[in-house]
Amino acid sequence: MIPKFLKKRIFKAPVVSGNTPATEPSDTPQIDGSPIVPTPYTNAPINQLYRKISGQMLDVAVKPKLLGELPEFDQDDQTLRFYVLQDYSRSNSILIDLQTQEHKLPPALVGVNDSAHNIKENAAIIFLHHPHAKENQLSPRLSRLVSAVLQYPELKVRLVPVSILWGRAPEKEDSLFKLLTADNWQDPSITKQLFNIGVMGRDTFIQFHPPQDLRTLINNSLQGDDDEPTDLNSVIFESTTLDTNASDATDSATENTIGVAPNYTVVAAADGNRELVRSLQQQLNIYLDKQRASMLGPDLSDRRNLVDKLVYSPAIKHAIEAEAAETGTSPREARLLAKSYANEMVNDYSHAIIRGFYKFLTWLWTQLYDGVEVHHFERVRELAADYELVYVPCHRSHVDYLLLSYVIYKRGLSIPxxxxxxxxxxxVLGPILRGAVAFYIRRSFRGNALYTAVLREYMHTLITRNTPIEYFIEGGRSRSGRLLPPKMGMLAMTVHSQLRQSNKPVVFIPTYIGYERIMEGGTYIGELKGKPKESESLLGLLKVGRKIERIFGNVHLSFGTPLHLTDFMAKFDVPENSLPADRTDTPLDDKASAMVDNIGVKVMQHINKAAVVTPVSLLSLVLLSAPKSALDEDICREQIALYQGLAQQLPYSSDTVVTDMSPQQIIDYGIKLKLIERIPHILGDIIQIAGKQAALLSYFRNNILHVFILLSFLAALVARNGRIERSRLDNIAMQLYPFLQSELFLYYPAHGLADTLNKKVDSLIAHGLIVELGDGMLSVPEANSRCYQQLQVLATPVEQSLERYFMTLALLAQQGSGNLTENEVVDLCHLLGQRLSVLYADDIPDFFDRALFTSFLGALTRLDYLQKDAETGILTFDQRINDIAHHAKYVLRPEMMQILHQVASLNEEEIAHAITEISNKKQRKFGRKR
Incomplete structure (x- = not known):
C-alpha cells in the first residue's frame, strides 16, 4: 500500500492563463505570436522520492510480462518520444516508467525539454482518458504537441502506443469482477488499487506498439478530411490559450503525485485545430481498443445464451422449417433437434480452465521438450487487431491444438x-477441452441439412463476433508426415460466412508444426499397415502420460505468410455480401467454389513454405537414402553439410527455416534422442538408424521432403543415366512435375518452372554433384568419388514417389480403361503398396499411405489423363497413360520396374476378392451417424 502522506499535494501550483506574465518575459516562447506561459515547476526532491518509493513497491508486487517486440527508435537525438496510454492511473504511469528503465527505452517519467521548439513537458506520457475529465475532453499534452508540430516543420515527434492488461479474462457486462479490477487509482479507490496489485500483479501484460510519427498521423488525418491533400506547412491555425477550467481536471490530478502533469499552459487550437486533435485522439483510441480486443477476444462464455441465439436466429428458423417440412415432424421437434446439435458443438469458454491449462502446459512442455521454438509470430500480431484470424495448421499430433493455443496465449493474443x-x-477430457479451446463437430454429417445449418450458423456467429478460429484443413492427423489433401468443408463455411456478412476481413494463417519425436509414432505405422484406428479415451490419455519421461527434443511452430480472403475474392471476381445474410443453405456459385479450392491448395503450399528443417529431419533424409540406412560418420557429416548448404544457398522459400547446428552437433543430437546410434569401428565409426526406428524416421524425413524433392529428381535423372542432355532433363522434369507438385504441395508455378529447374541444376553443378560437359550435356562425377557418392544419396528420396506412380499406372494399364472406379484403384494400390513394402522396401510406410494414391489419381484427373464418370466413378483413359509410365525408365532401375510390374499384375479373381474384403472392412468400420 502506498503511504498516505505521499499522496498529499506537494506542489499545488495554479494553472495560469495565457495572459499571465511569464517569469522571464524575454524568454517567453510563442507559437504564431501567442505566448506559451510556463507555470512554476520544480523537480522537488519529495516528488522524486515518491516516484522511487512507489516504483520499488510496485516492482515487488507486479511482475509484468512483455508481449511482442520492443519498439525500435532511430538514432536521431532530436526526435521527441512520448508513450500513449488510454486511461490515466498512477499504477500505469509507474509501471511504464519501470519498464522503460528495465528495457533501456527513453524514460517515461522524466521531463522532455526542447527549447528550440518551445516544448517543456515534465513527463513523456500522454493519457487519452481521465476519470475526472469532462465529456469529449481533449488531451492537453497531445494538443500542445500537435500545435508545435504544425508550427515547426523540422520537429520530429514519435508516439508509442502502449497496452497494459491487469489480467486477461474477457470482460463481461454487469460483472462484479470487472468493477473490482477497474484500474483507476485515484482516491478513494484503495480497494481497487490493492486488488489489481495483489491479485493481478503476477498476471499483468505490457505491449509497446510500433512508434507512430505524429506529423504523418496529422497529415493522414488532414488528407482524410478533404478530397485534396493538405500541406501541413501551409495550414495556418489561429491559436488561443486553453481554458483553465477545462484542463484542470486532467492536468492537476496527475500533478499532485507523480508529476505527470504538464508544467505550463500552452496555446490550444481554434476550432479547426481542436477537430484535428479530436480526430487524432480518436484514431489512437481505436488503435488501442483493437489491440486490447486482439489480446482478450470477445466474451463468448455464456454458452446457454449463445445456444438460444443460434436456435432462434433467422437462418436457423428457416432451416428448422425446411427440416420439419422434409421429415414430416413438427417445428418444435425440429427446433429441439437443432438445439441438441448446438449443445453438441458449442464451446463453453472458461477463463479459469484457460489459466489452469496454461500453467499445466507450461509444466508439460518443460517435461516433454527441450524447447518450443516459434518463428514469424510477429506477422500474426500485426494483423490481429484489424482482421478475423483463421489459423490453418498442419495436423501431426493430438498435441497440435494445445501447443498452438499455448504459444498464441503466451505471446499475448486471444486464443482461437x-x-x-x-x-x-x-x-473428463472432453468437457475440459470444451471449456478451453474446443468446439466439437461430427466427423461425418453429409446429407444432414439441419446439422450443417447449425454448424454454419455457429461458425458465422464466431466470425462476425471476431473470434479467432482454428481448424485443421487436412481433416485428420497425417500418418506419414506429409501434408494430406485439403478438405474444403470448414474452408467453404468460412467463405460462406464472409460472403453473408463481413465485420472484419478474414485472413488465413498457415502454420507449420514440426516435431522431433511424436507420441503417436508407433500407432501411425500400425494404422498405415491396416490396423484399426484406436478410439480416443481417458485410458488412452493415461497411456500417453507414461511417455512423459522420454526425450522428445524440440518442437517448432512457424507461421507462414498470411493469405487474405479479399485478395482471392478479387482474383476470382467474387463480390462482397453476395449471399443472403439470413440463410445458411445458399450454395456457393462456381466462382466461389473454385476460389475455395484454390485457397485450400495455397494454404497447404504456404504451410510447406514455412517448414523448419530440423536436425532430426536432416538426419532422417540422409540416412534413409543410404544403403542399409547407415553411413561412415565422415560421409554422414559431409552429406548433412551438403543438404544444409543446398537449403541455405538456394532456399525453398524465404519463410523456410534451416537448423544452424553443425553436422557433428546434429549427429550427437540424434544419438541423444536415441534415434540413431554410433557403431565404433577401427576404420572409422559408422552412424546408423537405431533398431526399429526407420519407419518412424521416414515420418520426419517426409516433413521436409518437399524442400529437396526437385534437387533429388534432377540428381536421379543424371545419376541413373550417366549423362543426359539438359533439354531432355528439363522436358522429363516438366512432364512429371505436376504429380510431385500435387503430392507435396510444391509452390513453384508451372509457367516459371524452367527457370527454377535451371537454378537448381546450376546449384548442383556448383557443388560438383553434376558435371557440365558442354554442348548441353550433363554427366555424373567421376565414379567412386566423394561427389559421386553424394549424388547417389541425393537421388534416392524421389524414387519412392516415382515407384508409386509407376505401380499405379501399371495397374491401370493392366486392368484396362473403364473397368475400375477411383476408389477401387486407391484400395488396390494401398494393398499392393503394403505387400511391396514388406517384400522389398524395409517396411517404409510411404508405399501404403492411401492419401498419396488419392493425390496421384487426382492429379491425373485434373490434367485430363483420366476421365471419371460422374455417376459410377469408373475411370477411363487412353494411350497417354503409357506415355507417362515411359518416363519412369529414366529414373527407376530396370529391376525395380520389373518388380512393380509383377506386383501390379492381378487377375480378375484376385481383384474381385480384394474389393469384396475391402468393402466388408469399410462397412464394419464406418457407421452412419445422423
Whole structure:
C-alpha cells in the first residue's frame, strides 16, 4: 500500500492563463505570436522520492510480462518520444516508467525539454482518458504537441502506443469482477488499487506498439478530411490559450503525485485545430481498443445464451422449417433437434480452465521438450487487431491444438476456438477441452441439412463476433508426415460466412508444426499397415502420460505468410455480401467454389513454405537414402553439410527455416534422442538408424521432403543415366512435375518452372554433384568419388514417389480403361503398396499411405489423363497413360520396374476378392451417424 502522506499535494501550483506574465518575459516562447506561459515547476526532491518509493513497491508486487517486440527508435537525438496510454492511473504511469528503465527505452517519467521548439513537458506520457475529465475532453499534452508540430516543420515527434492488461479474462457486462479490477487509482479507490496489485500483479501484460510519427498521423488525418491533400506547412491555425477550467481536471490530478502533469499552459487550437486533435485522439483510441480486443477476444462464455441465439436466429428458423417440412415432424421437434446439435458443438469458454491449462502446459512442455521454438509470430500480431484470424495448421499430433493455443496465449493474443472432432469429446477430457479451446463437430454429417445449418450458423456467429478460429484443413492427423489433401468443408463455411456478412476481413494463417519425436509414432505405422484406428479415451490419455519421461527434443511452430480472403475474392471476381445474410443453405456459385479450392491448395503450399528443417529431419533424409540406412560418420557429416548448404544457398522459400547446428552437433543430437546410434569401428565409426526406428524416421524425413524433392529428381535423372542432355532433363522434369507438385504441395508455378529447374541444376553443378560437359550435356562425377557418392544419396528420396506412380499406372494399364472406379484403384494400390513394402522396401510406410494414391489419381484427373464418370466413378483413359509410365525408365532401375510390374499384375479373381474384403472392412468400420 502506498503511504498516505505521499499522496498529499506537494506542489499545488495554479494553472495560469495565457495572459499571465511569464517569469522571464524575454524568454517567453510563442507559437504564431501567442505566448506559451510556463507555470512554476520544480523537480522537488519529495516528488522524486515518491516516484522511487512507489516504483520499488510496485516492482515487488507486479511482475509484468512483455508481449511482442520492443519498439525500435532511430538514432536521431532530436526526435521527441512520448508513450500513449488510454486511461490515466498512477499504477500505469509507474509501471511504464519501470519498464522503460528495465528495457533501456527513453524514460517515461522524466521531463522532455526542447527549447528550440518551445516544448517543456515534465513527463513523456500522454493519457487519452481521465476519470475526472469532462465529456469529449481533449488531451492537453497531445494538443500542445500537435500545435508545435504544425508550427515547426523540422520537429520530429514519435508516439508509442502502449497496452497494459491487469489480467486477461474477457470482460463481461454487469460483472462484479470487472468493477473490482477497474484500474483507476485515484482516491478513494484503495480497494481497487490493492486488488489489481495483489491479485493481478503476477498476471499483468505490457505491449509497446510500433512508434507512430505524429506529423504523418496529422497529415493522414488532414488528407482524410478533404478530397485534396493538405500541406501541413501551409495550414495556418489561429491559436488561443486553453481554458483553465477545462484542463484542470486532467492536468492537476496527475500533478499532485507523480508529476505527470504538464508544467505550463500552452496555446490550444481554434476550432479547426481542436477537430484535428479530436480526430487524432480518436484514431489512437481505436488503435488501442483493437489491440486490447486482439489480446482478450470477445466474451463468448455464456454458452446457454449463445445456444438460444443460434436456435432462434433467422437462418436457423428457416432451416428448422425446411427440416420439419422434409421429415414430416413438427417445428418444435425440429427446433429441439437443432438445439441438441448446438449443445453438441458449442464451446463453453472458461477463463479459469484457460489459466489452469496454461500453467499445466507450461509444466508439460518443460517435461516433454527441450524447447518450443516459434518463428514469424510477429506477422500474426500485426494483423490481429484489424482482421478475423483463421489459423490453418498442419495436423501431426493430438498435441497440435494445445501447443498452438499455448504459444498464441503466451505471446499475448486471444486464443482461437478450435474445431475438434467429436471423437475427442470423451469423459473428463472432453468437457475440459470444451471449456478451453474446443468446439466439437461430427466427423461425418453429409446429407444432414439441419446439422450443417447449425454448424454454419455457429461458425458465422464466431466470425462476425471476431473470434479467432482454428481448424485443421487436412481433416485428420497425417500418418506419414506429409501434408494430406485439403478438405474444403470448414474452408467453404468460412467463405460462406464472409460472403453473408463481413465485420472484419478474414485472413488465413498457415502454420507449420514440426516435431522431433511424436507420441503417436508407433500407432501411425500400425494404422498405415491396416490396423484399426484406436478410439480416443481417458485410458488412452493415461497411456500417453507414461511417455512423459522420454526425450522428445524440440518442437517448432512457424507461421507462414498470411493469405487474405479479399485478395482471392478479387482474383476470382467474387463480390462482397453476395449471399443472403439470413440463410445458411445458399450454395456457393462456381466462382466461389473454385476460389475455395484454390485457397485450400495455397494454404497447404504456404504451410510447406514455412517448414523448419530440423536436425532430426536432416538426419532422417540422409540416412534413409543410404544403403542399409547407415553411413561412415565422415560421409554422414559431409552429406548433412551438403543438404544444409543446398537449403541455405538456394532456399525453398524465404519463410523456410534451416537448423544452424553443425553436422557433428546434429549427429550427437540424434544419438541423444536415441534415434540413431554410433557403431565404433577401427576404420572409422559408422552412424546408423537405431533398431526399429526407420519407419518412424521416414515420418520426419517426409516433413521436409518437399524442400529437396526437385534437387533429388534432377540428381536421379543424371545419376541413373550417366549423362543426359539438359533439354531432355528439363522436358522429363516438366512432364512429371505436376504429380510431385500435387503430392507435396510444391509452390513453384508451372509457367516459371524452367527457370527454377535451371537454378537448381546450376546449384548442383556448383557443388560438383553434376558435371557440365558442354554442348548441353550433363554427366555424373567421376565414379567412386566423394561427389559421386553424394549424388547417389541425393537421388534416392524421389524414387519412392516415382515407384508409386509407376505401380499405379501399371495397374491401370493392366486392368484396362473403364473397368475400375477411383476408389477401387486407391484400395488396390494401398494393398499392393503394403505387400511391396514388406517384400522389398524395409517396411517404409510411404508405399501404403492411401492419401498419396488419392493425390496421384487426382492429379491425373485434373490434367485430363483420366476421365471419371460422374455417376459410377469408373475411370477411363487412353494411350497417354503409357506415355507417362515411359518416363519412369529414366529414373527407376530396370529391376525395380520389373518388380512393380509383377506386383501390379492381378487377375480378375484376385481383384474381385480384394474389393469384396475391402468393402466388408469399410462397412464394419464406418457407421452412419445422423
Amino acid at each position: 476456438y478450435v474445431a475438434a472432432g467429436d471423437n475427442l469429446d470423451v469423459p
